[in-house]
Amino acid sequence: MKTISAILRARPGAEDTLRAALLDVAAHVAANEPDTVGFFVSQDAADPTRFTTYERFTDESAMDRHNGSEAVARFFRIAQPILDGEVILVTADEISCR
Template identity: 65%
Template sequence: MLTITAVIRAKRGHEATMRQALLDVVEHVRANEPSIVGYHVSQDASDPCVFATYERYLDQAAMDRHNNSPAVAKFFDVAKPILDGDVILVSANEIASVGRVVG
């Protein structure tokens, strides 16, 4: 399993715009990318300018399809002018996972 973790900081005052841009990507993934195993977006509880994604892919082809999708291009069109610093990316090979159904 391949993973990407991204830490994204929005400029103060642009939190809602960044949040919506990330949620738009989630909708695209849900509707169009069945080979993504998991796509999680979080907003920091103490600093609403900080967001994180955790993405799980079946293989490199799935990761490439996602990263080259129109949804990701649109996200960066929206996000680039409101980023506060560089996006921190960690691409990795997952070595363990535990999942639970809650609710």
């Protein structure tokens, strides 16, 4: 299983826009990506400008299809101007899951 973990921070005041953009990607994944077996989005309770995602893919091809999708491209077009700093991405091989 391939995974991506991401940490994103919205500029103050742009939290709702980033949240909506992430949820749009989640909706696209649910409707169109059967090989994306998990797409989790969280908003930090103590710092609402900070969001995390955890994404699970059956294999590298599924991850590449997701990353190359129009939904992800649209997300970054929306998010880029409202991000506060760089997106932290970790791509990994899952070694345990419950």
